[in-house]
Amino acid sequence: MLAAATPPLDMEIPYTAEARPDTGVYNAKIGLWLFLASEVMLFGALFSSYILLRVGSTDWPQGLLSVPIGALNTFVLIGSSITVVMSWLALKGNDFGKFRLYMGSTVLLALLFISIKSFEYHDKFTHYFVKLKDGTELTGHIEGKPFNWSLPKLKASANAPGEIAFHPDAPKRGEPVPDSPHETLRLPVEQIAKLESFGPWRNTYLAIYFTLSGLHALHVIGGILVMLYHWGAGHQLWRKSREQFTNRVEVTGLYWHFVELVWIFLFPVMYIL
Amino acid sequence: MQTAATAGIHETAHHDHHELSFVRKYIFSTDHKVVGVQYGITALLFMFLGYGLMALMRWQLAYPGKPIPVFGDLLLRVLGPDMATGGIMSPDLYNSFGAMHGTIMIFLAVVPLAAGAFANYLVPLQIGAPDMAFPKLNMMSYWVYFVGGAIMLASFFIPGGAAKSGWTSYSPLATVADLARQVDGQTLWLLGMVFLITSSLLGSVNIITTIIQLRAPGMNWMRLPFFVWAQLVTAFLLLLAFPPLEAAGIMQLMDNLFGTSFFLPTGLVVGGQMLDVSGGGSPLLWQHLFWFLAHPEVYVLILPAMGIVAEIIANNTRKQLFGYKSLVYASMALGFISFLVWAHHMYLTGMGTKISTFFQTTTMMISIPSVIILTSLFLSLWGGSIRFNTPMLFALAFLPMFGIGGLTGLPLGFSATDIHLHDTYYVIGHFHYVVAPGTIFALFAGVYYWFPKITGRTMNEFWGKVHFVLSLIFMNLIFMPMFIQGLEGMHRRMYDGGAAYSAAPDLAHGLATAIKLNVGISHAAWLLGLAQVPFIINFFWSIRNGRKVESDNPWQATTLEWQTPTPPPHGNFTRPPVVHRGPYEYSLPGRAKDFTPQNEPD
Amino acid sequence: MSDNNSRALQQETRRHLLVFGAVALGTILIVLSSFAPLATGVKIPVVLAVAIAQAALVTGFLMHLITEKRMILSSLVLTGILFVALIFLPILSEADQTHHFLLR
Ligand code: HEM
Ligand SMILES: [Cu+2]
Numbered sequence: 015m016l017a018a019a020t021p022p023l024d025m026e027i028p029y030t031a032e033a034r035p036d037t038g039v040y041n042a043k044i045g046l047w048l049f050l051a052s053e054v055m056l057f058g059a060l061f062s063s064y065i066l067l068r069v070g071s072t073d074w075p076q077g078l079l080s081v082p083i084g085a086l087n088t089f090v091l092i093g094s095s096i097t098v099v100m101s102w103l104a105l106k107g108n109d110f111g112k113f114r115l116y117m118g119s120t121v122l123l124a125l126l127f128i129s130i131k132s133f134e135y136h137d138k139f140t141h142y143f144v145k146l147k148d149g150t151e152l153t154g155h156i157e158g159k160p161f162n163w164s165l166p167k168l169k170a171s172a173n174a175p176g177e178i179a180f181h182p183d184a185p186k187r188g189e190p191v192p193d194s195p196h197e198t199l200r201l202p203v204e205q206i207a208k209l210e211s212f213g214p215w216r217n218t219y220l221a222i223y224f225t226l227s228g229l230h231a232l233h234v235i236g237g238i239l240v241m242l243y244h245w246g247a248g249h250q251l252w253r254k255s256r257e258q259f260t261n262r263v264e265v266t267g268l269y270w271h272f273v274e275l276v277w278i279f280l281f282p283v284m285y286i287l
Numbered sequence: 288m289q290t291a292a293t294a295g296i297h298e299t300a301h302h303d304h305h306e307l308s309f310v311r312k313y314i315f316s317t318d319h320k321v322v323g324v325q326y327g328i329t330a331l332l333f334m335f336l337g338y339g340l341m342a343l344m345r346w347q348l349a350y351p352g353k354p355i356p357v358f359g360d361l362l363l364r365v366l367g368p369d370m371a372t373g374g375i376m377s378p379d380l381y382n383s384f385g386a387m388h389g390t391i392m393i394f395l396a397v398v399p400l401a402a403g404a405f406a407n408y409l410v411p412l413q414i415g416a417p418d419m420a421f422p423k424l425n426m427m428s429y430w431v432y433f434v435g436g437a438i439m440l441a442s443f444f445i446p447g448g449a450a451k452s453g454w455t456s457y458s459p460l461a462t463v464a465d466l467a468r469q470v471d472g473q474t475l476w477l478l479g480m481v482f483l484i485t486s487s488l489l490g491s492v493n494i495i496t497t498i499i500q501l502r503a504p505g506m507n508w509m510r511l512p513f514f515v516w517a518q519l520v521t522a523f524l525l526l527l528a529f530p531p532l533e534a535a536g537i538m539q540l541m542d543n544l545f546g547t548s549f550f551l552p553t554g555l556v557v558g559g560q561m562l563d564v565s566g567g568g569s570p571l572l573w574q575h576l577f578w579f580l581a582h583p584e585v586y587v588l589i590l591p592a593m594g595i596v597a598e599i600i601a602n603n604t605r606k607q608l609f610g611y612k613s614l615v616y617a618s619m620a621l622g623f624i625s626f627l628v629w630a631h632h633m634y635l636t637g638m639g640t641k642i643s644t645f646f647q648t649t650t651m652m653i654s655i656p657s658v659i660i661l662t663s664l665f666l667s668l669w670g671g672s673i674r675f676n677t678p679m680l681f682a683l684a685f686l687p688m689f690g691i692g693g694l695t696g697l698p699l700g701f702s703a704t705d706i707h708l709h710d711t712y713y714v715i716g717h718f719h720y721v722v723a724p725g726t727i728f729a730l731f732a733g734v735y736y737w738f739p740k741i742t743g744r745t746m747n748e749f750w751g752k753v754h755f756v757l758s759l760i761f762m763n764l765i766f767m768p769m770f771i772q773g774l775e776g777m778h779r780r781m782y783d784g785g786a787a788y789s790a791a792p793d794l795a796h797g798l799a800t801a802i803k804l805n806v807g808i809s810h811a812a813w814l815l816g817l818a819q820v821p822f823i824i825n826f827f828w829s830i831r832n833g834r835k836v837e838s839d840n841p842w843q844a845t846t847l848e849w850q851t852p853t854p855p856p857h858g859n860f861t862r863p864p865v866v867h868r869g870p871y872e873y874s875l876p877g878r879a880k881d882f883t884p885q886n887e888p889d
Numbered sequence: 890m891s892d893n894n895s896r897a898l899q900q901e902t903r904r905h906l907l908v909f910g911a912v913a914l915g916t917i918l919i920v921l922s923s924f925a926p927l928a929t930g931v932k933i934p935v936v937l938a939v940a941i942a943q944a945a946l947v948t949g950f951l952m953h954l955i956t957e958k959r960m961i962l963s964s965l966v967l968t969g970i971l972f973v974a975l976i977f978l979p980i981l982s983e984a985d986q987t988h989h990f991l992l993r
Contacts, residue, residue, distance in 0.1 A: 025417050025858040029500050038958040041420045041500050047961045048492045051968040052530045058972045059531035059576055063538065063549065065980050066572050085920045089913060096909040099951055100902065107898045214547045218567040221547035225538060271952045278943045281916070282936045286923040499960060527971055575979040626971050630982060639985025642978075 031258040046265040050272050057276050060226050064283065067218045075219045077186065078212065079134065084285040087130045088277065094123035095274040098241075098267045105260045110252060113263070117245045120270070124238045131231055136161070138212040138220070144180065144201065145208040154182035157198070165209045177202045223284050230280060233273045240266055315430075317422035318857055322429050323408030324741065326399050329429075333436060334396035334727075340384040342816055347376040348784035349809035370448060378782045382451035383472065385780060387439070389454030390476065393584065394483050395436050397722060400730055401591035402487070402525065403432065406494055406518045409737065412848035412855060413512050415503025415864040415886070420496040428489035435482030442475035450476035453780060455581070458550030458573040462542045463557045469544065477540045484533045491522035498522075503847070503886075505866035509615075510885065512846045512870040513608060516615050517594030520622035521587050528583035528626065535576035542568075549573075571636055578629035586625045588722050589689070590618060592729030593660055596682045599736050600664055601871040602844045603679040604671025605881055608871050610663040617656035617663075624653040634702040635709050643702050650700035657693055661686065677751030681732035684759055685725060692720030695770065710780075713773025716766045724762040731758075731822070738826075739841050743853045744833030750821040757818035764811035768804040775801035843882045846870055850884050908950045915943040 033040050068074050101116035139162040144152045156163065157179035168174060180199045210216060214224040244263055251259040313321060343362070346355045352375060355362065359374020370380040407425065411418055419425045442449040449472040452461040456476065465471035498519050502511070511519075538549040546564060550573045553566030601608050608614060630638065630646045638646075664686060673679065695717040698704040708714060731754075739745045775797040777785045785802040788794055840849040847866070851859055864886045872883040918939050922932060949955045954962070983989070 027418060027420060027422070027501070029420075034500050037499060037960045039500075039960060041496055044499055044961065045421060045492050045496045047964060048495055048526060049488070051964055052488055052492075052526050054968050054972055055527050055975065056530035056534055058975050059534035059579070060538075062531075062976045062979055063534070063572055063576070065976065066569055066575075066983060067549070067567065069980060069983065070569055071567050081920060081923055085916060088916045092909060092912050092916065095947070095951060096905060099905050103898055103902055103905075107895060214541060214545055215565060217565045218548055221538075221541060221549055221565075221568075225541060225547075225549075229537070268952055271947055275944055275947050278912075278947065279940055282919050282940050286919060286936055287929075287933055523967070527968060531975060569983075571983070572979065575982075579975060623967075627974055627978075630978070633982075637986055638982055639988070642982040642985040 031255055031261060040261055042261055042265050043268075046268055050268065053272060057226075057229075060222070060229070061279065061283070064222045064226070067222060071218060075217060078138075078219070079223075079285045081285050083130060083134060084281050087127055088281050090123050090127045090130070091274050091277050094120045094127070095267075095271050097123065098270045102260065102263045102267050105252075105256070105263055108256075110249075113248075114245060117241055117248075117263075121238055121241050121245060124234055124241070128231060128234055128238075131227065131234075135224075141212040142180075143208070143210055143212065143216060144206060146201070146205050147207045148205075152180065152182050152199070154180055156180055162211045162213060163209060164211070165206060168203060168209065175203065178206075226280060227284065230273070230276050233276070237266075237270050237273055240269070315426060317418075317426045319407050319411050319419045319422065319425060320741075320855060320859075322425050323404050323406075325429050326407060326432070327404030329433065329436065330396050330400035330404055333391050334400070337388050337391040337396050338816060338819075340388045340391070342813055343376065344381060344384050344388070345809035345812045347381055347782065349806045351783040351786045366443070366448065379448060379451060381782045382453075382780075383443070383449040386450045386453050386456075386476075387443070390439065390450070392722070393454065393588065394480070395432075395439065397588050397726055397730070398487070398525075398584075399432060401726065402494075402518065402521050402587060403429070403490060405514075405591060405595065405730075405733055405737075406490075406521070408741070409848055410494060410515055410518055411497060411501065412851060412859060413515050413846050414498060414501060414506055415847045415860065415866060416497060416501035417858045417860070419493050420500055421493050424489045425493050428486045428493065431482050431489065432486035435479045435486060438475055438479035438482060442472045442479070445470070445472065445475065447471045455577060456539065456573075457577075458539060458542065458568075458570050459552070459555055461539060462551060463555075463562070466557065471543070474540065474543055477536045477543070480536050481533060484529045484536070487525045487529055491525040494518055494522040495526065503864045503866055506885075507866075509612070510866055510869050512594075513597040513611065513614050513618075514591075514594035517590045517597075517618055520618050521590045524583040524587050524590075524622055524625065528580045528587075531576045532580035535573055539573065571633070574633050574636065575630070578632045579626070582629040582632070583622075583625045585718070585721070586621060588726050590621070592685065592689075592726040593618070593664070595729045595733040595736075596664060596685050597667075598844075598846065599678050599682040599732050600667050601873065602736075602842050603674045603676065603682075604668055605674075605873045606667070606671050606871070607869075607873065608663065609666040609669070610659075611869070611871070613659055614663050617659040621653065621656040621660070624649060624656070628653055631700055631705075634705045638702075647701055651697075654693065654697065654700075661690060661693070676735075677746070677748055677755060678732045678736035680752065680755045681728045681735065684755070685728045685732065688720055688724035688728060688762070692717060692722075692725050695720065707776075708773060710778060711773035712769040712777045712779055715779050716769030716773060719766045719769070723766065724759070728758070728762075731755075734826070736842070737848075738829065738833075739836045739853070740848060740851075741854055742830050742833070744829050744831075744835055745841065746829045746833055747825050750825045754818060754822045754825070757821075758815065761811045761815035761818055765808055765815060768808050772801040772804055777801050840884075843880070845872055845882050845884050847885055850886055905951065908946050912943050912946050915939050915946075 027041070028034070029041050031040060037044075097116045097120040101113045101120065104110075104112035104116055140155060140159045142154060142156055142163070144154075146152075168178075177200050180201050182197075182199060212220055214221040244259075244266060248259060248263075251262070312318075316322060316325075343355060343358055346353075354374035355371075355376060359371060359376075362371035362376070362380070363374050366380065370377050376384075407419070410416075439449075447465050447468050450456065450461070451464050451472060456473065461473050464473060498511075498515060538547070541547040542549050542551060548564045548566050548568040550570050551562065551564050551566060551568045552570060555562045555564070555566065597608055597614065627649045628646060630642065631650045634643060634646075668683075695713070699708055699714065699717060735746055735751055772785075773779075775795065777788075777798065781787075784805045785798070788798055788802060836853060839851065839853045842849070847864055848855075850864060852861060866885045867888050868883065868885055870885060872885075874881045875883050919936050922936055922939075925932075927935065954965070
């Protein structure tokens with residue numbers, strides 16, 4: 015009685031490929047939307063933090079990021095989210111070659127996005143704030159474009175220079191023009207009270223910018239890996255079950271659109287407002 | 288004879304399809320039952336550890352500054368003289384243990400047991416599914432939890448010790464607690480939490496999808512056992528409440544490692560020195576994001592417990608639950624409102640009156656569904672012919688214990704009374720009534736109740752009852768006096784248990800007495816530990832030697848998990864189940880048996 | 890039948906390209922507004938409105954939410970409500986604390 019007379023059901027999880035009649039969806043689609051719901055709350059919390067930090071700040075830096083570059087990246091991402099839909103439509107039209115073409119382009123666009131993003135990041139880590147012991151505060155670049163220096167690092171380095179050549183930023187609109195603009199300043203290291211790049215530690219704006227865009231970039235990278243997998247190893251599943259493979263590409267597309275969606279808000283919030 | 292029958296049971300589990308290797312079957316298994324058992328055992332071990340930390344702390348509270356007998360020496364040897372000079376618990380160690388007791392109990396013990404173990408094992412069985420919707424994710428969910436737990440454990444042994452800023456990890460304290468070190472206990476705490484959150488995300492997506500998609504034919508929404516409903520709501524809470532804490536955790540990690548100032552205000556002075564950070568951050572931001580998770584988390588701790596209790600009550604009263612539908616709707620309301628009450632933990636942060644009114648209102652509103660659930664469960668007893676077995680005793684005790692916990696929460700929900708009670712032992716008493724004699728009793732009930740399904744043997748009734756009676760007595764002896772201490776003004780998280788108060792020239796008489804209660808509480812806490820010995824022995828002994836069940840359905844229950852072989856094989860059901868009726872069709876008139884399983888046709 | 894199918898696919902492709910155009914247009918509008926001499930109090934709502942419109946296009950058409958099943962939509966509505974709470978309650982309590990005009 016305890017031991018079953020009939021062998022157990024062969025383990026098949028239902029509705030992996032076809033939709034369940036009463037809910038109208040297959041498993042992965044529900045799963046992915048639930049995942050996205052939690053992502054909404056994740057990014058929502060960060061945007062909420064952004065608002066709270068900004069409202070509570072005395073002066074919120076503006077114009078630290080280049081709008082044209084950000085806009086370019088936005089177009090790249092929008093483009094990629096179209097190609098990913100096209101790749102899914104290609105599968106629906108039973109055209110695996112076309113799928114590969116579009117999926118491949120999506121990956122390339124995503125890589126382009128990451129490259130542009132890392133260029134922007136690099137730019138921030140070679141941009142410096144300097145405070146001299148006499149209280150003067152300067153922002154600008156150090157000759158030779160060193161990456162992410164700080165005063166302790168500078169002092170600790172083996173061939174520590176006695177002074178640094180500093181190119182101050184051009185004054186922003188409305189600010190008083192200094193006596194000698196665009197001049198290279200020679201700053202003796204022992205006169206410097208503080209030296210830091212425009213990394214996340216510089217102010218809360220940059221902190222939230224790096225956190226939000228960094229988390230977003232991680233999502234892009236995750237997407238690239240998944241899409242590469244579909245592009246490469248997709249063959250096998252396509253041959254085994256076209257429906258299931260098409261579903262996978264569909265939910266990957268949903269994820270990718272979400273990544274774009276986050277950026278649609280990130281761009282204006284970080285670059286424009 | 289016994290061995291032959293045991294072999295029979297095991298055969299069903301083993302001989303279907305190709306033989307899996309030991310590793311695939313028991314370690315990296317994708318079978319929801321194995322994952323459930325893995326979760327259960329790991330979580331029970333963590334619960335033991337969480338208790339152990341507190342047992343040591345209770346010595347320091349009862350006898351401040353005295354070396355801990357036996358274990359003091361051990362602490363000295365394992366954690367070093369910084370932490371336990373001469374076997375005396377150092378203030379830092381007290382703080383670490385306190386923070387880790389809370390963290391371990393909540394995130395590594397009770398939630399994984401309630402929403403990991405029980406949900407994983409039972410939900411697919413109760414809805415008539417062969418497994419979870421995403422078995423591989425299910426396996427990952429356990430292993431990610433395991434890694435998170437390992438990180439938390441490792442943090443005890445790094446220089447500086449584990450996190451010290453309470454399970455709430457309030458900033459800036461959490462950031463400045465150990466400024467000398469880049470990587471400190473708090474860093475590992477945050478890292479561990481990221482793993483635990485990921486694990487719970489994987490788990491909750493899986494549970495929800497499974498319940499929506501894999502219900503057996505005929506298992507429509509209003510035929511789901513209440514346990515499944517409770518788990519569904521719980522999974523939604525985990526899914527949507529945890530991410531904000533993950534975001535907050537990432538930000539605190541940035542503050543700790545990269546010198547950002549998300550939660551560090553301008554002009555922060557630590558140890559007489561202005562902190563060299565950009566400033567401009569908001570400590571309240573951490574509190575908002577933390578409590579956005581942590582209040583719903585309370586319901587993550589309690590809803591599965593209610594689900595378990597409901598199943599056991601229906602089974603042992605041999606009748607329908609009173610107001611099944613109102614239970615379902617109340618648990619949904621509970622889940623939803625639990626997202627809108629969080630700032631009742633922040634009344635003392637200088638919150639304005641308007642927002643405070645909003646949160647007081649929602650907090651009072653949320654007590655309505657809780658009362659509905661509790662009342663329904665109480666009324667379910669009415670007119671039942673109750674079987675007082677061990678699971679039922681624990682389930683019955685849950686009701687008044689949770690009742691005390693809930694009612695003592697009301698004064699904390701009003702800002703006027705909370706000003707007096709906030710951060711005192713009253714709060715400790717209140718939430719422990721909910722989670723310790725409340726949830727933990729329900730979990731014990733569940734262990735005793737489903738043990739026969741999992742092992743094919745029952746646990747010993749007599750020792751079960753001993754375990755129950757002793758636990759009930761000591762739980763109350765621990766937590767009831769804490770209300771008095773709190774009302775007298777004794778603060779929580781105090782290294783010396785309030786001894787410093789006695790230095791005050793005008794110490795109120797009540798407070799002086801309240802401090803003396805510490806000794807009694809501590810003894811009750813240690814005895815509570817002793818009271819678990821019968822359980823532990825009973826548990827392991829019964830796996831091999833317990834009385835064998837004579838049928839697949841020893842409690843004569845109606846829900847589907849009892850309509851499988853024992854233990855259920857890979858794939859669960861021998862025939863695809865078809866559901867014909869609601870979950871609790873007990874004592875239907877005109878039937879031979881007093882129970883009618885859900886899959887029995889009319 | 891297969892002809893029908895391919896025509897439907899063609900139509901879908903066209904619709905998606907249209908959405909692409911609209912979303913790209915939104916970004917152009919946002920960039921333009923960043924150069925326009927608008928007061929911050931005007932710029933923020935304008936830019937956010939465009940971004941929300943873009944988001945609606947992406948979720949509605951590219952993610953097919955307009956034809957999605959009830960099960961998924963109801964989960965998302967719940968998420969949306971909680972999202973709004975998460976965004977606005979902290980900021981409202983900050984406003985209440987500092988007697989900001991929002992909650993005077
Ligand atoms: C069963 C025996 C238990 C005992 C004797 C016990 C005792 C205590 C005591 C005395 C404190 C206050 C420590 C202080 O403020 O310095 C405390 C704190 C706490 N306990 Fe327990 N507890 C038990 C079980 C649990 C369980 C099951 C949970 C959760 C599910 C839990 C969660 C917590 C939390 C979150 C705190 C607050 C930690 C902090 O201050 O950050 N405890 N416990
Ligand atoms: Cu709460």
